[in-house]
Amino acid sequence: MDHVVRVGATHVEELAEILGVSAMTVYRDVAELERTQLVTRRRGEVTAAESSLTEASYRLRMNTNSEVKNTLADAARAYLKRGSSLMVDDSSSTIPLLSDLSEVTPITVITNAEFVAKYVRDQDDVRLLLIGGEYESWADSYFGDLAEVAISQLRVDLCVMSSSALTATHFYHPNENVARVKRAMLNVSRKKVLLVDSSKFDRSALYKVGPNTMFDVVITDTNTPAHIIDQLEEQGIAVEIVPAD
The missing domain is CATH 3.40.50.1360 (Rossmann fold)
Structure with missing residues (x-):
């Protein structure tokens, strides 16, 4: 989650490589974050969502x-x-x-x-x-x-x-x-x-x-x-x- 907030948006494959886990594991974890409305996922891209606890990166906010x-x-x-x-x-x-x-x-x-x-x-x-x-x-x-x-x-x-x-x-x-x-x-x-x-x-x-x-x-x-x-x-x-x- 910290990486997604920092960069604004990333892909499942990139997260899997950074974390050293399988893409399936990342998909499962991202699904949980989606349920808590911390991220959104579309076509493999994971984007940080603003919430009462986090704000999206400046790159995401700019757009x-x-x-x-x-x-x-x-x-x-x-x-x-x-x-x-x-x-x-x-x-x-x-x-x-x-x-x-x-x-x-x-x-x-x-x-x-x-x-x-x-x-x-x-x-x-x-x-x-x-x-x-x-x-x-x-x-x-x-x-x-x-x-x-x-x-x-x-x-x-x-x-x-x-x-x-x-x-x-x-x-x-x-x-x-x-x-x-x-x-x-x-x-x-x-x-x-x-x-x-x-x-x-x-x-x-x-x-x-x-x-x-x-x-x-x-x-x-x-x-x-x-x-x-x-x-x-x-x-x-x-x-x-x-x-x-």
């Missing part, structure tokens, strides 16, 4: 709900300002936002994610600050005490991130280190924007990051139920709705 992520990111562009600082974590939803920053340069981007840094490091007039710490390959990002201390020394204009699970009042993450870094980033940011598609609501995960009121703005899609939008607005959070398709 999930990509159209909605693009639309959410387009709406978030309105909050980018020339000469400002922007902090993002390992949320794959921020990638479309960062792919072309030419209209808001000069700008400083701060992140703990290597795969995020790759999208901005070669853009003109973009200053990149990469937060270090303990490297986690499944997220291609840095976490832990070193990362949190470095973040605490900053004061940032804008923080944009996503969440894998939200209830009416709080947001959560399956990984404690990710939850702690998210909390640290929000605590040092003046404006906080959450990009979240409708599938992430009415879900919880193992670690509570904080109350939804840590965000000033939530950008979501038209498939989000009206009662959830009402609950967010009742908490004083501005909600922006974009087309789901």
Whole structure:
């Protein structure tokens, strides 16, 4: 399971070779993981599924709900300002936002994610600050005490991130280190924007990051139920709705 989570997707034959067991044994074990909804299997390919205890690798997340992520990111562009600082974590939803920053340069981007840094490091007039710490390959990002201390020394204009699970009042993450870094980033940011598609609501995960009121703005899609939008607005959070398709 650790290997599947780390790489996002693999094949039964590869798992059999890594584990030194027969393909039949792998099929049996994968079937058990499917029953617990930790993985999915199709034509011999085994893919990690998000749950309250695990999050899929960044490679898998990058290719999930990509159209909605693009639309959410387009709406978030309105909050980018020339000469400002922007902090993002390992949320794959921020990638479309960062792919072309030419209209808001000069700008400083701060992140703990290597795969995020790759999208901005070669853009003109973009200053990149990469937060270090303990490297986690499944997220291609840095976490832990070193990362949190470095973040605490900053004061940032804008923080944009996503969440894998939200209830009416709080947001959560399956990984404690990710939850702690998210909390640290929000605590040092003046404006906080959450990009979240409708599938992430009415879900919880193992670690509570904080109350939804840590965000000033939530950008979501038209498939989000009206009662959830009402609950967010009742908490004083501005909600922006974009087309789901």
